[in-house]
Amino acid sequence: MWLGLVVLLPLAALVWRAAGLGRAGWLHVLRDPRVQASLAVSFETALVAALLAAVAGALVAWVVVRYRFPGRRLLDALVDLPFALPTAVAGIALTAIYSTNGWVGRWLEPHGLKIAYTQTGIVIALIFIGLPFAVRTVQPVLESLGREQEEAAASLGAGRITTLRRVILPELLPALLTGFSLAFARGLGEYGSVIFIAGNLPYKTEIAPLLITIRLEEYDYTGAIAIAALLLVASFACLLAIGAATRWIPNGQSHA
């Protein structure tokens, strides 16, 4: 009941209003090149960032679970920082680091690499946001992965690469996919950390969630509702994908 009130009712309002837009309203919004561009920016950056976050997350999870080294627990704790750090704080910090005079930007810019106020900047912010999701979905699976199978594979003469590919990767794949989907879903909707570093140039670095707020400020409810409905559908698709990946996990536990 409470969940219905707090979660379902607002979403129902959006779905209802989106359905009420009619064909003409939808076409009007979807044909707008600025809307198309912002959706493209959002989907592309979220996709790239989720892929990179999944790879980086798997690496960090592997190192934290399998190796013992000084600072391991600190590294493990640090993984949750993007989760705990408010997005606006992360946004201004990342912008400061990667802008022309920033700690990193100052080294990259002479080489022609601009990060802040480009799509690369958006990707960096989204990796930051997505990384904990990737690590925390892969990590428990790695922990529960028995070493017996790997030992068996090794004793049967499999090399490390073969073991990784044939034994470890298949076990990890569902978790990796879940982590990827979570990072993608979060990346698609992320607002706070992106708007500072993105520069928000229409057609170039304007993300879809930002365009929603712009349309709202212009009292263009049709535009805002249509874009929001598309994002909503995309996030439900991600949830479904996560659900599918979860059921696929061998031990049948809910990992999402």
Place this chain on the structure above:
Amino acid sequence: MANPMRDSMINDPLAGPRWLRWLLIAIAIVLMMLLVFMPLAMVLTAAFAKGVGVWFAALIEPDAVSALKLTLFTAAIVIPLNAFFGVLTAWAVTRFEFKGKRLLMALIDVPFAVSPVVAGLCLVLLFGANGWFAPWLAAHDWKILFARPAIVMATLFITFPFVAREIIPLMQQQGSDEELAARSLGAGAWTMFRRVTLPNIKWGLLYGVLLCSARAMGEFGAVSVVSGHIRGLTNTLPLHIEILYNEFNSTAAFAVASLLAGLALITLVLKFWLEARHGDALSQSHRRHS
């Protein structure tokens, strides 16, 4: 770099050659430093760039104080509500069979996947000038949008899953045997909850509350859409940071940001402590608050 702490790892045939191990560790550390640690360091450095005096001045400035008050006010309402209903939802989902249970389980995850901006927009559609409740609200002269109630509601929406998600796996693992035993010994429902269920889930509950509060005080996107950005009235701390930053007052922006970053650090330390001390009382999946 120091030597591995456990000698057994050195001879582990599965761990791979030493150089590979150290290479991977080095990559992971550099990655985390660059991506995760540096922003935190940046916030603290920039906050104190002009000295403690300037930092402190930015914090006691009236708009910052009122933003802090609003953030705490919101958190004070949202956290207990979500803790209560999180436990209630977890209870319903793990102890009863009913129609639509799977749907309910799926619904819990929705706020994680939905964009905060979309969540904010939903509230605008409900309470805005031509929203569903607009006539009724106007008749009663209630202001929800661009006022505190909407900020609280947006935060409720965003942070709802945290407590429920922590407790559900915990209650699933524990099963209801102890509770049934308590009931059969004559305990009432409330006594049973207070004496059996609550002690069993208390660390998980604390864990969920911790994550919930971190998010509640830092929420930006959803709150930004519904707040109206009225200085001194409907600005939360994250929104205040945005305003200061856009006014090129970055030292003040980072000063306020350092406050929230400090909060995030406290959250992490508490979480670390909880996992280290009471890890066995948390769900096996306690790491997965994703």
